[in-house]
Amino acid sequence: MAKQQFEFLNSVDHLTAAIKQTLHFIATNLPDNPAAKQAIFKAKVIITELLTNSLKHSGTGSTLIDVVINRNKLEIIKIDFGAPLVLTHTTRKLPITNDVLHTLYAIQKTQNKIQFICEENNLDDVMAIDDIVEHFGLLIITKAADNFTYIYEPEAKANKFKATLKIDGDKAYKSL
Amino acid sequence: MIDVDVSEANLDNSAAFKSEVVALLDKHRKTVIIDLGKIEYIDSSFLGALVAVLKHALAAKLDIKLINLKKDVYDLLLLIRLDRVFKIYNSYNEAI
Amino acid sequence: MNSTKKILLVDDNQLFLKILSRAFIKAGFECLNAESGIEALDVLKSATPDAILSDYDMPGMNGIEFRQQLLADELLKDIPFIFLTNISDNKIMVEGFNMQAVDYIIKDTPVHVIISKLNNLLLTVQNQLEISKHELKKAAEALNVKSIPNTIPHINGFEVDFWHRPYQDIPGGDFIDFIKVNERYSFIVLGDIMGKKWMAWFFTFSFLSYIRAAVRFGILNKEYSVSGILQKVNEVICLDDILKDILSSLSLLMIDNETQQISYAGAGDLPLLHYSAKTGELTQVNSDGLLLGLFADGRYTETNITLAKNDQLFIFTDGMIDFMINGGKKSDYGHFAAELKALLNKSNSFKQLKENLFEPATAMQVDDCSIISIYKD
Numbered sequence: 330m331a332k333q334q335f336e337f338l339n340s341v342d343h344l345t346a347a348i349k350q351t352l353h354f355i356a357t358n359l360p361d362n363p364a365a366k367q368a369i370f371k372a373k374v375i376i377t378e379l380l381t382n383s384l385k386h387s388g389t390g391s392t393l394i395d396v397v398i399n400r401n402k403l404e405i406i407k408i409d410f411g412a413p414l415v416l417t418h419t420t421r422k423l424p425i426t427n428d429v430l431h432t433l434y435a436i437q438k439t440q441n442k443i444q445f446i447c448e449e450n451n452l453d454d455v456m457a458i459d460d461i462v463e464h465f466g467l468l469i470i471t472k473a474a475d476n477f478t479y480i481y482e483p484e485a486k487a488n489k490f491k492a493t494l495k496i497d498g499d500k501a502y503k504s505l
Numbered sequence: 506m507i508d509v510d511v512s513e514a515n516l517d518n519s520a521a522f523k524s525e526v527v528a529l530l531d532k533h534r535k536t537v538i539i540d541l542g543k544i545e546y547i548d549s550s551f552l553g554a555l556v557a558v559l560k561h562a563l564a565a566k567l568d569i570k571l572i573n574l575k576k577d578v579y580d581l582l583l584l585i586r587l588d589r590v591f592k593i594y595n596s597y598n599e600a601i
Numbered sequence: 602m603n604s605t606k607k608i609l610l611v612d613d614n615q616l617f618l619k620i621l622s623r624a625f626i627k628a629g630f631e632c633l634n635a636e637s638g639i640e641a642l643d644v645l646k647s648a649t650p651d652a653i654l655s656d657y658d659m660p661g662m663n664g665i666e667f668r669q670q671l672l673a674d675e676l677l678k679d680i681p682f683i684f685l686t687n688i689s690d691n692k693i694m695v696e697g698f699n700m701q702a703v704d705y706i707i708k709d710t711p712v713h714v715i716i717s718k719l720n721n722l723l724l725t726v727q728n729q730l731e732i733s734k735h736e737l738k739k740a741a742e743a744l745n746v747k748s749i750p751n752t753i754p755h756i757n758g759f760e761v762d763f764w765h766r767p768y769q770d771i772p773g774g775d776f777i778d779f780i781k782v783n784e785r786y787s788f789i790v791l792g793d794i795m796g797k798k799w800m801a802w803f804f805t806f807s808f809l810s811y812i813r814a815a816v817r818f819g820i821l822n823k824e825y826s827v828s829g830i831l832q833k834v835n836e837v838i839c840l841d842d843i844l845k846d847i848l849s850s851l852s853l854l855m856i857d858n859e860t861q862q863i864s865y866a867g868a869g870d871l872p873l874l875h876y877s878a879k880t881g882e883l884t885q886v887n888s889d890g891l892l893l894g895l896f897a898d899g900r901y902t903e904t905n906i907t908l909a910k911n912d913q914l915f916i917f918t919d920g921m922i923d924f925m926i927n928g929g930k931k932s933d934y935g936h937f938a939a940e941l942k943a944l945l946n947k948s949n950s951f952k953q954l955k956e957n958l959f960e961p962a963t964a965m966q967v968d969d970c971s972i973i974s975i976y977k978d
Contacts, residue, residue, distance in 0.1 A: 590892060
């Protein structure tokens with residue numbers, strides 16, 4: 330198992346460097362096969378979106394990224410100490426944004442845990458254009474990751490976004 | 506047919522991009538071709554703007570085509586399967 | 602499905618709650634208790650009861666307000682709801698029925714009668730569901746409309762087989778057809794309509810009609826191009842008032858048994874998998890067409906596929922690669938391809954694949970599953 334924490338200073342200038350640093354760690358700790366390459370690509374997308382999200386929303390000084398690599402799982406956890414994420418309605422499945430094919434929902438699992446999921450929709454499930462852009466990053470992370478959740482830890486006043494990627498060592502197939 | 510040249514796709518200009526293209530579409534142009542050749546990486550704000558623009562175009566029965574996508578940008582669209590809803594071409598000539 | 606029924610009881614009177622829940626538990630129900638509307642909503646975040654019995658008159662959020670909250674929630678509004686009340690005022694009863702409460706029970710009613718009423722309610726709900734499903738199946742059979750064929754086709758030089766399982770035995774959005782146009786040409790059609798279960802099923806018939814027409818007209822006009830046919834299918838669907846808002850993916854293959862060539866055109870479908878017997882490798886065959894129904898002038902391209910002896914080609918829908926994870930759907934094309942390859946390296950009997958790969962996955966199924974296999978003799 331490999332584990333490391335990276336700090337992102339919530340500034341546009343630091344963004345590229347932070348992404349590079351984190352990806353380098355992941356690349357050196359994964360085998361060199363097509364499956365790992367796919368995972369690294371997805372990780373890049375996830376990390377970029379997580380950090381951009383921090384830039385937009387968390388407000389406070391810095392963001393921490395924890396990377397944990399197990400034999401068959403890669404976890405990327407973003408931790409910040411800004412305002413907690415609160416769903417405005419008590420309904421169970423809250424639509425947040427959509428692209429043409431899928432709608433992203435947030436499900437309140439327990440008081441401090443939210444699960445993000447994607448579901449198919451038809452053309453007539455249209456959301457106002459402005460709403461689409463606002464949270465599109467969360468949609469991308471949900472589609473890229475195998476699992477994406479948000480947990481609030483009240484004792485530490487910490488917001489934790491966790492994206493999990495399965496790494497199957499045996500994925501060997503060729504693309505045309 | 507109108508070309509839209511975009512050099513850097515990020516947080517800052519995604520809103521501007523969206524309004525510009527929507528305005529172009531509203532002028533009843535039949536097709537808008539968007540050249541993404543200079544973009545190394547698209548972030549979610551820009552992608553969201555692209556999707557919003559697509560929905561607007563679909564509603565108005567207008568056409569949108571993307572050309573000159575770099576590998577990372579194309580791979581991202583593949584990842585979230587937006588290749589099923591965006592017309593993507595390798596060059597301007599292929600698109601017309 | 603005869604599992605234990607779960608009831609949510611909402612009442613600010615602790616004693617009443619205790620008495621009622623004890624009686625329900627004794628009668629074989631599972632009971633969840635809440636002393637207020639707010640507490641009940643909290644309970645509903647992690648549990649879905651088969652019915653809700655709520656007091657009418659409660660401090661803070663009263664029964665009506667609680668019912669309103671439930672009606673505003675997609676996932677909660679259809680749970681059968683009963684008001685418990687001390688008041689036998691007609692006016693208030695009517696207001697309650699306007700909130701789609703299934704019934705009113707006056708608290709003075711003996712507990713065993715309350716339980717009886719609830720049992721009847723639950724039985725009726727279950728029966729109605731069964732009746733609807735049954736009627737739909739009967740209607741489909743009566744009209745002789747099927748979206749999945751009954752038999753496998755015979756094409757010279759190839760062995761074609763397929764496997765399909767609808768999601769929870771409710772017909773869904775997948776459709777398959779084998780069209781033998783003449784002695785030389787046969788077509789294979791696999792489609793997947795996006796969207797909600799029953800609705801998707803209704804549209805499969807219209808889609809299939811257009812596709813069959815386009816294929817036959819195409820051949821009559823001596824147009825032997827799958828991409829041309831796909832183009833025509835897309836055009837008419839975009840013109841059809843009802844179908845144009847429905848999106849569907851489509852894989853269309855034409856087999857020429859004189860040249861033994863397969864040509865393929867796809868619209869928003871998953872890449873095909875070509876298994877080479879000689880090298881044991883699995884290769885993707887991609888298409889670049891957009892989903893049907895999106896743009897009327899969408900361009901489609903075709904690919905020619907040559908299968909060597911003992912090679913196999915697989916065409917399948919999303920359901921084969923989706924699985925359930927923590928309340929959401931996840932897709933993993935790579936994982937499916939890897940498992941398929943591993944099994945193919947041992948044996949390429951479709952029957953074996955069915956037993957080892959397709960059927961066991963049923964428990965985790967989240968969508969219609971369809972897969973077609975073309976084996977070169």
